[in-house]
Amino acid sequence: MTPVPEGRALPADPARASAYDSFAEGYTGENETGLLHAYYNRPALLELAGDVTGRRILDAGCGSGPLFAALRDRGAVVTGIDASTGMLEQARQRLGADADLRVADLADPLLFPDDAFDDIVASLVLHYLRDWGPTLGEMRRVLAPGGRLIASVEHPFANFLGQRLAGEETNYFQTRNRIEEWTMGGQTARLSFWDRPLHAMIEAFTAAGFRISVISEPPALPAARELCPDVFDESTGTRFLCFLFFVLHAD
Incomplete structure (x- = not known):
């Protein structure tokens, strides 16, 4: 398989990009070894992806590139996009000068031709978008017939329950904005997320034009449950949802 043709870089969303630029190095360290990423979300996505040898994959919201690296190691031809130049600099250090990395905001049209990819992985990135419709439409467009979208999101009820337990008034059935301050590696940023109920995700x-194949509420790897039993107690619920979709090309 050959790499995707080069495209023109898109302007990044200033607020989201600058937030990640401000703590790119600290976030990279947490994403590399942190339990939620290394022992939970990333393994679940890789398990859903299965054998990716020779497949053209778009890593949408690639960040510092750990998922990109894992997919490439498994034989995929990977292109990574992210709104943050700071995160892409971290990815370049990890992946090397020949890695296909581009600045692009998922809220804007994707500057790739139709049917350019066999798979898209979207790891914990859709929650930055208020409106999923245009982005998912673009993802469908650039996926080849029979292509797959493999996505993870924060579990909607886990977020809702956490806000209620914190004393916040919130309505699970509404699409609602959530602002959080994150500190990683001594670097702090304020991030904006859009929470929505499960039915709104499925409708989007x-x-x-995506056909649902798998909806998974994955457990963490055993090592995570052993290191932090209070955090990864499966009897109290799950932190993420993972989806596997196939493209419907009726037109």
Whole structure:
């Protein structure tokens, strides 16, 4: 398989990009070894992806590139996009000068041709978008017939329950904005997320032409449960949802 043709870089969303630029190095360290990423979210996505040898994959919201690296190690031809130049600099250090990395904001049209990819992985990135419709439509467009979208999101009820336990008034059935301050590696940033109920997620995916294959509420790897039993107690619920969709090309 050959790499995707070069495209023109897109302007990044200033607020989201600058937030990640401000703590790119600290976030990279946490993403590399942190339990939620290294022992939970990333393994779950890789398990859903399965054998990716020779497949053209778009890592949408690639950040500092750990998922990109894992997919490339498994034989995929990977292109990574992210709104943050700071995160892409971290990815370049990890992946090398020949890695196909581009600045792009998922809120804007994707500057790739139709049917350019066999798979798209979207790891914990859709929650930055208020409106999923245009983005999912673009993802469908650049996926080849029979292509797959493999996505993870924060579990909507886990976020809702956490806000209620913190004394916040919130409505699970509404799409709502959530602001959090994160500190990683001594670097701090304020991040904006859009929470939505599960039915709104499913409606957005199916309206964009995706056929649901798998909805998973994955457990963490055993090592994470052993290191932090209070955090990864499966009897109290799960932190993430993972989806596997296939593209419907009826037109």
